[in-house]
Amino acid sequence: MVNDRIFLVNASVGLYPQLLEAREHDKRQxxxxxxxAILSALKTALGRHRPLRIELETEGHTRKLRTATLFVGNNRLQMEQVGxxxxxxxxxxxxxxxIAPRVVGKFGMLGLLVRGAxxxxxxAENVxxxxFKRLRVRHAALSPRRRIKVATDGEVTRMDMPLEFRVVEGRLRLLKPVPVPEAAPDGERAPAGARLA
Known part of the structure; x- marks a missing residue:
């Protein structure tokens, strides 16, 4: 979860929500x-954007970080794909x-994008x-904004700071639709799961 919102795959702040919004705008146009999608991502990643100045607190340790984006993932395959x-x-x-890349120039950002691909x-040294199980994210003292754009599973919303990312204990219950039985040739319903030859 991030604050009171559940995410299944990933959540992020900073450059990534901007990238998603720009991509949707460019796709409409x-x-x-x-x-x-690729050209839109490159345009956003290599364009001008203000870095995040945040403070991360997890398991009693606090660190300040200046980054383009903070990406939080819950997907093993995504971690494997980027190495x-x-x-x-x-x-x-x-x-x-x-995952949070440190602030680098345009060529450094391009290098990180290529490494990820x-x-x-x-x-990479600059990552x-x-x-963690629980992470609290606050703005650094010089960044007093109270709300921030957060992307959760590809959807961008605004949330109040501080942000709290955490693992939800237990298993997620999923609903699986039951297939509707097919009609038999004579108009009778075939038993569920049965296939007509």
Missing amino acids: YGRSRVV MEPLTEAVEEGELAA LGRLGD VAFS
Whole structure:
């Protein structure tokens, strides 16, 4: 969860919510295609944006961080795809994974994007990455904003600061639809699960 909102795959603040909003705008303007999505992401990532100045508190430890984005993931496959193997194990064991690139120039950001695409982000020196069960995120003293854009599973909303990310204990209950039985040729209902030849 982040504050009172459940997310299943990931949640983030900073550049990533901006990237999602820009991508939706560009798709409405230029059409839905993979090329439009990639060019929109590059334009946003390499454009001008104000870095986040945040304070992270987890398990009694506090650190200040200046970053373009804070990404929190709950998906082992995502961690594998970008090359964050230690976080893969942590997610498997019920923790959340946090990834935050330190502020770098445009070429540095391009390098991080390429590393992520090649599955080698874990080798980058300019990335802070750790796992946690509970994480509190506050603005640093110089950033007094009370609300912030947060992307949860691809949907952007505004939330009050501080943000609190946490693991929800227990299992998530999912509803699975029951298939409607097919009609037999003579008009009778076939038994559920039966297939007509």
